[in-house]
Amino acid sequence: MAQGAKRMSAPTVFGDEIFTATDLNRRAGHVLDEATNRPVTITRNDEAFALLKRSEASRMVEAASNAKLMVALVTAISTLSLANAPVSIGHTLEWLKAFDIDELKTLQTEVHTAFCRAADGEISWDDFEAVLHEWHESAIAIRSDALAAAFSARSEEVPLTRPAVTASDSGH
Amino acid sequence: MSEESLAVPPKAVRSVTTGEQWTVVARNERVNRDWQDLITTAGENAAKCYDYLCSTPTVPRPRRIYPLKGKRYAGAWEYEITSGDRVFYVPDPKLKKVTVYYAGRHPKTAPLPPDSVADS
Numbered sequence: 001m002a003q004g005a006k007r008m009s010a011p012t013v014f015g016d017e018i019f020t021a022t023d024l025n026r027r028a029g030h031v032l033d034e035a036t037n038r039p040v041t042i043t044r045n046d047e048a049f050a051l052l053k054r055s056e057a058s059r060m061v062e063a064a065s066n067a068k069l070m071v072a073l074v075t076a077i078s079t080l081s082l083a084n085a086p087v088s089i090g091h092t093l094e095w096l097k098a099f100d101i102d103e104l105k106t107l108q109t110e111v112h113t114a115f116c117r118a119a120d121g122e123i124s125w126d127d128f129e130a131v132l133h134e135w136h137e138s139a140i141a142i143r144s145d146a147l148a149a150a151f152s153a154r155s156e157e158v159p160l161t162r163p164a165v166t167a168s169d170s171g172h
Numbered sequence: 173m174s175e176e177s178l179a180v181p182p183k184a185v186r187s188v189t190t191g192e193q194w195t196v197v198a199r200n201e202r203v204n205r206d207w208q209d210l211i212t213t214a215g216e217n218a219a220k221c222y223d224y225l226c227s228t229p230t231v232p233r234p235r236r237i238y239p240l241k242g243k244r245y246a247g248a249w250e251y252e253i254t255s256g257d258r259v260f261y262v263p264d265p266k267l268k269k270v271t272v273y274y275a276g277r278h279p280k281t282a283p284l285p286p287d288s289v290a291d292s
Binding site: 102103129141146158 | 196198199204211218219243245248278280
């Protein structure tokens, strides 16, 4: 986690180029050009404002939100694996209980790796969330009686019906 | 719930498509009927799914098509047909064969009893 947190602090908001509100009025193009490259600070009297690309602001919010999620995940896994204490039914990560200790270790490694890569900009935050989503869906599958019945049903294989109109026919 | 091991679920591996088609079967007639219902309710998506299973069933797509995590269903894959419909299948790269075990509504889990009840 320390590595990920360190990486996340790289795009700084405060250690940047500083312009006054007058600069913004007189040289808006130049200030915005600077803001395109990195966050800049606009000062007016005793106040300071950060000016940055909307996409960068969005990314920072996502990073903070997912960092919170990552901490919650690690805490829940620690609770389950170390203290062996139950995660309450209402907990959003209660589904972790579908996995045993070894699986939880794998989950933690995969999710943390994805988190660090997303924080570094190697992958998108959507990709990070996809990893978590796939573990969640797997937990649902593991707990499903319907799926257990389907996988243990007697094998009497039949060809899967080909849809009348295939995706390639419809141009997809 | 009876505990039976899965029917030889081979560890799925990422494969590069060779253009060769995979054989796609349903585990049994009931699964195929459920699949036919999906064709009726989500025709275009079911068609895409069918094409995918025939061509690149071991190529993951984040959030949509992926191997299940954990030991229990190791080797099985999930295909999210729609937000509420799922297909679960096991690809056998050696035989170039896909077996569909489940097609239908998302198998949402039943709520569990509180820990205090389960522990008592």
